Amino acid sequence: MYAQFFGGYLLSKEAVTPEQLTSAISKLSDTHIKLGTLAMHKGYMTASEVDEVCFLQTREDKRFGEIAIERCYLFEDQLEDLLVSQNPDYLILGQTLVDMGALTNAELESLMYQYQTDNELDDYATAMVDNNTTSHLVENFFEMYHIPANNYTLAYINLLFNNLIRFVGEDFTPLEPMKISEYEVNYCVAQRLSGVAKFTTALDMEPDVAVSFASRYAKMDFDAFDEYVKASLEDFLNLHNGLFSVNMSNNSSVELNLDPPMQEEGPVMQLNETGFVIPVIYPFGSIFLIFEF
Amino acid sequence: MSEKITILVGDDSILARKQLKDILIGIQDNLEFVEASNGQEAVDRFKEVHPDIVFLDIVMPVKDGIAATGEIVASDSKAKIIIVSSVGTQTQLKAAIEAGAKDFIQKPIRAEQVIAIFNTYIGG
Numbered sequence: 001m002y003a004q005f006f007g008g009y010l011l012s013k014e015a016v017t018p019e020q021l022t023s024a025i026s027k028l029s030d031t032h033i034k035l036g037t038l039a040m041h042k043g044y045m046t047a048s049e050v051d052e053v054c055f056l057q058t059r060e061d062k063r064f065g066e067i068a069i070e071r072c073y074l075f076e077d078q079l080e081d082l083l084v085s086q087n088p089d090y091l092i093l094g095q096t097l098v099d100m101g102a103l104t105n106a107e108l109e110s111l112m113y114q115y116q117t118d119n120e121l122d123d124y125a126t127a128m129v130d131n132n133t134t135s136h137l138v139e140n141f142f143e144m145y146h147i148p149a150n151n152y153t154l155a156y157i158n159l160l161f162n163n164l165i166r167f168v169g170e171d172f173t174p175l176e177p178m179k180i181s182e183y184e185v186n187y188c189v190a191q192r193l194s195g196v197a198k199f200t201t202a203l204d205m206e207p208d209v210a211v212s213f214a215s216r217y218a219k220m221d222f223d224a225f226d227e228y229v230k231a232s233l234e235d236f237l238n239l240h241n242g243l244f245s246v247n248m249s250n251n252s253s254v255e256l257n258l259d260p261p262m263q264e265e266g267p268v269m270q271l272n273e274t275g276f277v278i279p280v281i282y283p284f285g286s287i288f289l290i291f292e293f
Numbered sequence: 294m295s296e297k298i299t300i301l302v303g304d305d306s307i308l309a310r311k312q313l314k315d316i317l318i319g320i321q322d323n324l325e326f327v328e329a330s331n332g333q334e335a336v337d338r339f340k341e342v343h344p345d346i347v348f349l350d351i352v353m354p355v356k357d358g359i360a361a362t363g364e365i366v367a368s369d370s371k372a373k374i375i376i377v378s379s380v381g382t383q384t385q386l387k388a389a390i391e392a393g394a395k396d397f398i399q400k401p402i403r404a405e406q407v408i409a410i411f412n413t414y415i416g417g
Binding site for chain 1: 305306307308309311312352353354378379380381382383384399400401403
């Protein structure tokens with residue numbers, strides 16, 4: 001999850017424009033080499049073992065290497081070898097921006113140093129497998145924009161970004177959260193969670209963006225804004241909230257209840273004082289994550 | 294021609310119902326599907342058609358899948374109900390089993406798991 005936050009970091013430093021960043025991110029999938037692919041290439045894991053670990057990643061909030069070691073598919077020293085072979089994706093993003101002429105190598109060098117220092121990413125190998133580091137990135141993301149966030153909020157949003165990567169695609173960048181009291185709705189689905197923690201989250205986007213989002217999520221080629229597209233947005237939100245409730249139950253013995261996801265009628269959604277919106281840029285358009293904790 | 298097998302799919306998501314049907318439809322050619330978009334509708338449809346197996350989501354409007362499971366099993370103790378949900382907490386699993394569900398599939402669903410469960414309870 002480094003490229004996503006490094007992208008936001010570059011925007012906050014006004015080092016690149018949103019258009020340059022979106023263009024660079026859309027090229028990442030062509031250049032990113034995955035750990036599983038490297039493991040197969042080196043003969044450390046079979047294709048079926050890689051498939052199994054990839055599947056388990058959709059159920060467990062863990063990194064590829066963690067699961068592979070737990071299942072005895074990789075030894076620690078093999079993983080370390082693979083991690084040395086794998087470049088952090090923010091390095092690839094930075095290199096892409098240099099290739100596009102958006103940054104010079106000197107600017108990139110300086111920005112990467114600042115980014116590593118600000119986020120305490122002083123050890124690439126450790127950072128690549130440590131889930132706490134991605135939590136730390138999310139924490140810094142909120143601190144950078146002066147948005148207060150408790151542990152539940154951070155855990156929730158950390159998982160949400162990970163689920164976007166897993167189920168929709170990693171080629172996104174979260175932008176500065178907006179503290180607003182009213183949000184003008186496009187097509188919006190919302191779900192309320194209750195129990196020890198009570199909050200509402202919503203997912204909003206333009207209909208044509210929803211078609212692309214749903215096509216990726218459902219792995220189907222939708223070409224119109226129909227009931228399946230609408231159901232895909234609800235499914236994603238419900239799946240994410242379900243997985244979050246499993247995490248909370250397993251890790252913190254906190255039980256949450258989920259209401260069914262509902263379409264937010266609009267045209268304006270009223271948010272309380274805790275409400276905020278995170279715009280997220282994908283190459284196919286912007287989606288908006290809305291929170292009321 | 295082999296005997297018809299009726300499958301009730303209860304989920305408020307039309308996408309989730311389609312995905313489950315798309316997986317099951319490839320197993321045998323004698324399957325008939327009945328759909329419900331909430332828990333109460335699932336109970337009503339069960340009593341009408343007496344399906345051979347039921348796949349039920351938990352989080353649904355009107356009546357959730359656990360409550361619907363309890364009502365279905367109360368009307369037919371041999372009902373084969375499989376819960377399909379993203380909310381796979383121990384608490385929900387326990388509630389589903391206590392209500393009379395036979396098994397649990399964690400979303401996102403995987404075709405092999407759905408087929409294996411179908412074969413376990415209906416026979417391959």
